[in-house]
Amino acid sequence: MEVSGKVVIVTGASSGMGEATARLAHEQGARLVLAARRSDRLSVLAGELPGALVVRTDVTSAPAVDELRDRALAEFGTIDVLVNNAGQGLHVPLLEVDQGDFQAVWELNVMAPLVLMQAVVPAMAAQGSGVIVNVSSGTSLRVIPGLGAYAATKSALNMLSQVARVELGPKGIVVSLVYPGITDTEFHLTLRAGRFSGGAAGIPAASPKLVAETILDAIRTGQAEVGVPHAAPN
Numbered sequence: 001m002e003v004s005g006k007v008v009i010v011t012g013a014s015s016g017m018g019e020a021t022a023r024l025a026h027e028q029g030a031r032l033v034l035a036a037r038r039s040d041r042l043s044v045l046a047g048e049l050p051g052a053l054v055v056r057t058d059v060t061s062a063p064a065v066d067e068l069r070d071r072a073l074a075e076f077g078t079i080d081v082l083v084n085n086a087g088q089g090l091h092v093p094l095l096e097v098d099q100g101d102f103q104a105v106w107e108l109n110v111m112a113p114l115v116l117m118q119a120v121v122p123a124m125a126a127q128g129s130g131v132i133v134n135v136s137s138g139t140s141l142r143v144i145p146g147l148g149a150y151a152a153t154k155s156a157l158n159m160l161s162q163v164a165r166v167e168l169g170p171k172g173i174v175v176s177l178v179y180p181g182i183t184d185t186e187f188h189l190t191l192r193a194g195r196f197s198g199g200a201a202g203i204p205a206a207s208p209k210l211v212a213e214t215i216l217d218a219i220r221t222g223q224a225e226v227g228v229p230h231a232a233p234n
Contacts, residue, residue, distance in 0.1 A: 004029030
């Protein structure tokens with residue numbers, strides 16, 4: 001699907017990969033719905049992206065997700081694309097994982113994308129088309145000490161996405177996964193717990209724009225899984 005003229009919901013749009021995705025989609029002619037908890041940042045972004053709808057949203061709240069869907073439909077009459085980007089990291093050894101922290105990250109990284117998919121699918125199915133891009137993580141494809149709990153949430157999201165692709169395909173809805181690696185955003189500064197200990201030696205962080213380009217490529221091509229290319233060394 002080309003995003004020009006399409007209604008695109010981006011969660012976690014207040015910074016990083018979500019903000020970059022919103023900017024690039026706007027450049028390509030999308031009609032945007034910007035969702036995040038930080039409404040002040042969304043308002044600033046919307047000021048730079050004429051026509052964008054701002055909906056302050058805690059994606060872990062089902063009523064808030066329903067409001068997001070309802071306001072998008074009220075404003076634009078349809079929902080064509082959902083980019084499930086909101087997420088949080090948890091970087092601690094398994095024996096140190098706090099149950100409350102794990103539950104919170106699970107709700108944000110796994111439950112929220114599922115609830116968001118459930119919310120938008122009826123509108124997409126009614127029009128016979130739609131695209132859902134779930135932003136996973138390259139950590140779900142590797143065994144990395146200290147990232148087991150976080151990677152487990154993204155691995156769960158992978159399976160939900162793969163099954164959704166099969167189940168929703170007959171309705172005209174395409175579900176894709178994008179696997180970013182280390183990205184130059186504030187993600188590692190806002191971990192639920194733990195700290196970022198650095199990436200693989202010699203592999204520079206990718207820019208948010210590079211991730212955004214990958215997400216837009218996934219929307220355009222409908223590929224099942226897309227990895228983000230490594231950034232070029234400085």
